[in-house]
Amino acid sequence: MTTDTQNDKPKSLPDAKLPRGFADRDALDVAATERMLAKIRETYVLYGFDVLETPFIEFTEALGKFLPDLDRPNEGVFSFKDDDDQWLSLRYDLTAPLARHVAENFDKLPKPFRSMRSGWVFRNEKPGPGRFRQFMQCDADIVGAGSVAADAEMAMLMADTLEAVGIARGDYQIKVNNRKVLDGVMEAIGLAGDDNAGRRLTVLRAIDKLDKFPADEIRKLLGPGRKDESGDFTKGAGLDADAIERVIQFTGWGDQGAGAQSPLGNLGLTLANFRAAVAGSERGEQGCQELETMAALFEAAGYDTSRIVIDPSVVRGLEYYTGPVFEAELTFAVKGDDGRPVRFGSVAGGGRYDGLVSRFRGEPVPATGFSIGVSRLLAALRLLGKIDDQAATAPVVVLVMDRDQIAHYQKLVAMLRQDGLRAELYLGDSGMKAQMKYADRRGARCVVIQGSDERERGEVLIKDLVLGATLSSAPDRDAYLKAQAEAQFAVTETAMLDGVRKVLARG
C-alpha cells in the first residue's frame, strides 16, 4: 500500500495476470462444468441426499486448521483476521463446514442426515497438473449412521456417479480400504503407542505411494530413505528388514491375487492377506471384519470387482479418517498436450470420520462421506476428448455498412432476437473487412449485410461463413466472386428470418 514504491516506478503498469493455481473459465468451461455437476447432483438426489449450501468463509477454528502450538492458521489455508480480531478462512473442503452445520443444528436435523454440497473450495498450496488453488468439489455425506452399510452405500454411489458423467464401466475403479486394518498392521510391526506416532505416519505415507513408485522405492521409504531424481533426499521410517517385508507383504506385492500391483479381483485372497498381516491386533481384526461385511454388501447389490475392489494402498488423509476409506481412480492412460502421460491422482475420495462432528459436541457422532473433485474430473475427461464441447450456438452478426443507419441495423438485430435467434450488432469502429474477421472469430455461422444498394431494394444479404470458407481455392478473382455468390444470397427484410434459419439448418 505504500505510495512510495509506486513513485519509484511511476511508469510501471500492473501485470495483468492471475496468481498460479487460479484460472479463468470461458463459456465452454462453464457450460461443461454445469452439465457435469447436474449429472452428479441428479445421482446424489436419487440416493436421497438433500442439497445444503454453506458460505465460502468460516471461522478458522470451526474448520479446525490452526497450526499446532501456534496462534495462527495452517499455511495451506487462505486466512485473514476480521475486525474483531477473529481468524476467518476460506473453506478448504466441504466436509468441515458440514460438521459445523450439523453440530450447530443438531437437534433440528433428521438423523441419519443425508447431505450433499457442491461448490468452490480453496487451498493455498503449490498447484500442479489437475491441481488448482481454487477448485470445485461435490460431496455426499451421511451423518449419524455408524454401520458400514452406510460406507458401502458411499462406495456404490461413487461408482454410479462416475458412470453417470460418462465414464464407462472398466474405465474407473473404486478402491476400498480400512484404517483399522492399517492400524493393525502398525501394531503387528511393533509401532503401537504414542512414541511411534511419527513413524506410523511415515509408514502410512510410504504405503500411500504404492501407486506412484515401484516396490523397491517403497522399501527405501520404509527403511533408510530415498533420493529423488534431482538428488533431494526423503528421510525414511527406519524399519528393519523384517518389518519392511511384512508391510510389503501386506500390500500384496509379489503375492498373487491381491495387492496394488496384482489383480485385485480376488477379495477373499486379499482379505486373507489382511488377516495374516494384522494377526494379534484386535483393532485390525475388526477392520477386516468390516471390510468383509462391505464386500458382501457390494456383491449382494451387484457391484462386482470390476467396479469396487479392496486395495491395501489406499490410505487417504491422515488426520481424521477412522474406519473405511475409499478412493476413485480412472484406469485409462491420460496423455497431456506434450504426449506425455499425465498423473491425475484420484478423482474422488472419502471415508468414515467419526470424530469430526464430536469435535464440537463431546458425544460420538458417526459420519461417512466422500467428495468428487469436479474440476479434476473435468480436466481428465477433457484430455480424453470425452467432453463434447459443443459451443453455445454462435451468434448471427449483423454488419454495419453505413454508420448513419445504426438504428435500422438495430431493428434487424431485434427481429432476429425476437425470433429466438442469438444475434448481435457489430459495435466496433472498423471497416467491413474487419467486421467479417470479427464474425469469423466469433464462430458465427452467418452474417447479415445491408449496404445502400440492398437497403434501397428493401433487402438484406445473408452470407454463410462456413460455405464461404470452403470456396477459398478459387483460381482467380472472377471465379472467387462467382463461387461466393453461392454462399451468399439476397432476401427481402421480411424473409430475413427464414433465410438465416435456412443457413443455420445447413449444420
Place this chain on the structure above:
RNA sequence: GCAGCUGUAGCUCAGUUGGUUAGAGCGCUAGAUUGUGGAUCUAGAGGUCCCCCGUUCAAGCCGGGGCAGCUGUACCA
C-alpha cells in the same frame, strides 16, 4: 518447504570468443480487392533482453543476489 532446470516481441525460439541499429517464424494491424473472413503478396506496429548490484572502454552474453516459471520431491483436509 527442498532440489534441478529455465527466464530475449503476444506465442515458439535464434543470438558467434562480451562490440555499434537485438533477429526469425507464427500471430496482430492495414493495403493489394466499388462492399466480404479463411489462401497469396506487400507494408506496418510491437522489446525494461525478468529485476538489482558488480566486473569491463563496452554486458542479452561474465560474476553475485533477488524474483518468476517449469519439473521432480515433500505435504495434502
